[in-house]
Amino acid sequence: MADSVNLVFGRNLRKLCEGRGTITDAAKALDIGRIQMTRMLKGESFPKPHQLQRICQYFAVDARILTEALHVLRAPMPLVQGPAAPSLADLSGLGLDPYLAAPNPLPDGVHMLYRPAFTLPGKFVAMPLLVQRKAGKVLVKSHDAPPEGTARVDADSLRDRSFRGIAMTTPDGVVVQIFGTGRYPFLATAHFVSHSYVTATGAFRGTYEIFRPSQPDEARRVPVVLSILRQRTAEVLRAARQSGICSVDAIPERFRPYLVAPLAP
Numbered sequence: 001m002a003d004s005v006n007l008v009f010g011r012n013l014r015k016l017c018e019g020r021g022t023i024t025d026a027a028k029a030l031d032i033g034r035i036q037m038t039r040m041l042k043g044e045s046f047p048k049p050h051q052l053q054r055i056c057q058y059f060a061v062d063a064r065i066l067t068e069a070l071h072v073l074r075a076p077m078p079l080v081q082g083p084a085a086p087s088l089a090d091l092s093g094l095g096l097d098p099y100l101a102a103p104n105p106l107p108d109g110v111h112m113l114y115r116p117a118f119t120l121p122g123k124f125v126a127m128p129l130l131v132q133r134k135a136g137k138v139l140v141k142s143h144d145a146p147p148e149g150t151a152r153v154d155a156d157s158l159r160d161r162s163f164r165g166i167a168m169t170t171p172d173g174v175v176v177q178i179f180g181t182g183r184y185p186f187l188a189t190a191h192f193v194s195h196s197y198v199t200a201t202g203a204f205r206g207t208y209e210i211f212r213p214s215q216p217d218e219a220r221r222v223p224v225v226l227s228i229l230r231q232r233t234a235e236v237l238r239a240a241r242q243s244g245i246c247s248v249d250a251i252p253e254r255f256r257p258y259l260v261a262p263l264a265p
Contacts, residue, residue, distance in 0.1 A: 007043035012065040013055070014041050020059070030054055046241065049234035056233070063110060063233060064130060066240040068141075104138045104169050106131050106176075106204075112227040112239045113142070113190075114251055114259060115208045118220050124251055124259065126242050129226065131167070138167040140176055163188075173206070187211045190224055201254045203227045207263065223263055225255045 017026040027037040032051060039045035047055060056062055110128050117123040130141040143162045163186075165178035173193035180186040192206035208224035229235050248256055 006040075006046055008069060009046070009066050010041050010043035012061075012069065016055075016059045016061070016065075017041075026058075030058055046237075049237050052237055053233045063231075063236040063240075066128075066237070068130070104167055104174060106138060106167055106174060106226075107228060108133055109229060109231045110236050110239065111229050112242070113224060114227065114255055115224040116222045116259060117245060118210065118222065120245065122248070124246050124248060126239075126244060126246050126250065128236075128239050128243055140165045140167060140178070174204070190226075192224075192226060201227075202230075203255065205258055221263060223259050223261065225259060227252070227255070 017023045020026055027034060036045060040047060108131055110130055113127050113129045115125050117125050127142050132139050141164045163178050163180040165176055167174055167176045176190040178188040188210040190206060190208045192204040204226045206224055207221055209221040229239060242250060251259060
């Protein structure tokens, strides 16, 4: 799955370089060799943490260039996309203002969400989750994991699997309502109870339930962990490389007991 991140980053890097002059000039300014620069642009190589930090500083961007197309990063962040997507105004009309406006413990930044895969027994999904405050609301954004065994995923495939959502504070924690409106539409709810945050692990625990229109009689529910990253370049870089379908061995050991235990009915 790392290849998909490589491709997104490579396209972003090319556009950033072209916007500042030539690729050769950018490589010299960044102190990156010609061969490595070419490999990164082709999606065949990943920058080292200090290189990524230098790239972000030089082009005045952040680590989201690893997972999001450049034009998306520079555009205002809507709640969701698609003709049936609710707007913030729609949500306000439902009487949700107290939940939307209450203090929310989820910090801005790129964090890591882990859950069991729904259709692959013994496998897990690891995905970066962008949390961003806009107009007083806490919005989330990411993309669902591509099928296992996919060697490369282009930007169009990532858009097909993208989802957006909104986080609401409830009396017992945080509910994240997620809307997938690409080629694979779905509705999902992640519920993190407030007392589940464990300082030692730096994560929230909860449940993740998904509903797909193509399977109206089959709602699925699994445990979920949201690992809060400290937004250090190396940490975000490791998380981006890990995204996709993985085995339990790839999940941080401190999260495994909760993710493999069956949920109470």
